Amino acid sequence: MIDNFDFGRIAIIGDLILDCYINGSVERISPEAPVPVLVRANHTTVPGGAANVAMNAATLGCQVSLVGLVGDDDSATALCNALKALPNINTDGIITDPTRPTITKTRVLSGRQQLVRIDDEKTSQVAESAQNALIVSARKAIQNADVVVCSDYAKGVLSPPVLQAIFAEAQSRAIPVIVDPKQLDFRAYRGATLLTPNRGELKASTNLPVKTDAEIEYAARNAIEQFGGDVLVTRSEDGMTLCSKDGRTTHARTHKSEVYDVSGAGDTVVATVASVLSANQDLETAIIIATNAASIAVGKLGTATVSRAELSQSLLADMQESGATLSLDRAQHVVENWRHHGARIVFTNGCFDLLHPGHVALLKDAAQQGDKLVVALNSDASVMRLKGPTRPLQDQAARATVMGALRYVDLVVIFDEDTPLQTIKALRPDIIVKGSDYTEDSVVGGDFVKSYGGSVYLSELISGRSTTSIVHKMAKK
Known part of the structure; x- marks a missing residue:
């Protein structure tokens, strides 16, 4: 069982995001415009993007070195304070760039209904000085890692020079690299061990249909030709499909669970796969465990982590379907x-x-x-x-x-x-x-x-x- 896994060290490199949630209740429409009036009850913030991947991996028990970019602002302070709440996350690799804001996504909700999302971000090319600093931090983090994760939200951190430096460093140390991709051309990730696109990302990259098992497999094979590694397609309620470059295909069906919010579910999947691999387990085992983690994650509102105890209980329930x-x-x-x-x-x-x-x-x-x-x-x-x-x-x-x-x-x-x-x-x-x-x-x-x-x-x-x-x-x- 997962309780006995000896989780290792993960280097996570990517776009750091602060997810903000303004919760309240709507009881009337504004007289100024036909929009709802929210009476605010509370305002919470949690790490998102690559930071959410780090939170998930650390919650399971991994030692995490996190590399990314933040601005010189209150959002950066809130994000770093939240990360430091877990002692097994090393934030020394986070670079501050005063010319860019910390990426912040603010969601306004009434109950479980999201009314609007407000994004504060700058997605232009990262300055050369910040890019060089990211490369130095990434190389340092990889030197002490068992698994590397690239969490790409297309916000500028994982530029071609940074990706090339990551792949070269990892390959020199025979360390697997998992990429959660956002770029349309998967050739940008040549050198990665595993890509984890969702159905939409796979379709956008290959221009192929992705509804059935057969279509998913055909499109994944096309993606493999683009970058040369294995492909794990996350398929929401249909589970996941792993297509290996050696020709094998594995379908992992998910639990039917009440879905409250899919935000962050992909982060949970990649964090769980990386964590299980760091414990010297095989990829097929990692995927079976990750399907359970994803089912738990979508049952929570907002960006959330899945604890080791929750995951263990879910896996145990599968083990005990006696009769x-x-x-x-x-x-x-x-x-x-x-x-x-x-x-x-x-x-x-x-x-x-x-x-x-x-x-x-x-x-x-x-x-x-x-x-x-x-x-x-x-x-x-x-x-x-x-x-x-x-x-x-x-x-x-x-x-x-x-x-x-x-x-x-x-x-x-x-x-x-x-x-x-x-x-x-x-x-x-x-x-x-x-x-x-x-x-x-x-x-x-x-x-x-x-x-x-x-x-x-x-x-x-x-x-x-x-x-x-x-x-x-x-x-x-």
Whole structure:
């Protein structure tokens, strides 16, 4: 679990933003113009942009060195004071440029409804002296880092010379660089290890459609050709898709959660991915954990961090879906979480119309072959096609309820096809278990599972026990 991760050191370089929130209530329209009158209740400020990435990574437990640019103003003071509240954020790399204001985004809200946003910023080219100072700070931060993050909000900090210096320094030390991009031409990020565009950014960069899984993958492959690294596409309610330059694709489905505010969710994702990588975990594990973090983040109002305790609780909930009957998409998400926490996934399937001791013995034996047992049940329509118009005796909901109540079973999935091959391909179990009345070569999905190192296990059957024999016995009475 994430509680046991030993998080490392992250250098975060990018556009620093102060997010301000003016909250109040609207009870009337102004007599001066047709606009609402807000009675202000409070005014809060929190770090945003690259500073929010730093807050998220530090909250999880990373040591963070932050590099960016602020003005010589009250907003810079507020931003730096907020960052210094976390002792594991080093702000020595923040450069002050008196010719530019600290980027400030002020949101005016009534309840949870945003009325207007006011931006105070200067996006022209950063002065050469400030740019050189950023390069010096970035190189110094990278020297002590396990992972580098470039948080690009297109506000001027990550200019071509700064990016080139970052990539060169990181490559010389074999340190991965994650970029949250804003530039339309992804060739600007050649030298990065991973890009994390959202759907809109991917579409703008490639001029390709990005609605379906297939379209996302095709567009991501185009992006890979532009800059040469891996691409992680954040897809809001559809989760994330990782396309690796070696040809692999991984889809991570997100939790369905109430969405209050998506601002800062991308920062949470990149911070979580970088943090998990700094703990010497693989990228696939980082993405599964980041989907949980993003689901938590969008359930909060405004720019917010996700704590280690919140994330651990969310991951634990996925680990404890014992006996639940889930859709195939949701089951994929849960199984991936189990797998990335080291669990061996066991799979078996059947109609399981009238549960009898033979079934129980099979399920008990199957559960002993690994850590988590997934049972795929034929739907009512599938059973009828296989067994005839008088079957099943119990509908799929009843069969799933009984199956899920068994302590050996961790997850139930209902499939409508004649065989479970589609389900097996989606879940990619480590072991398929069937009764000894099968041969290993005749087990559906066996060849597929063995192709990636899995196995087929044949469980000894209890003689004289079958649903058909019970039905025949009942019919004679």
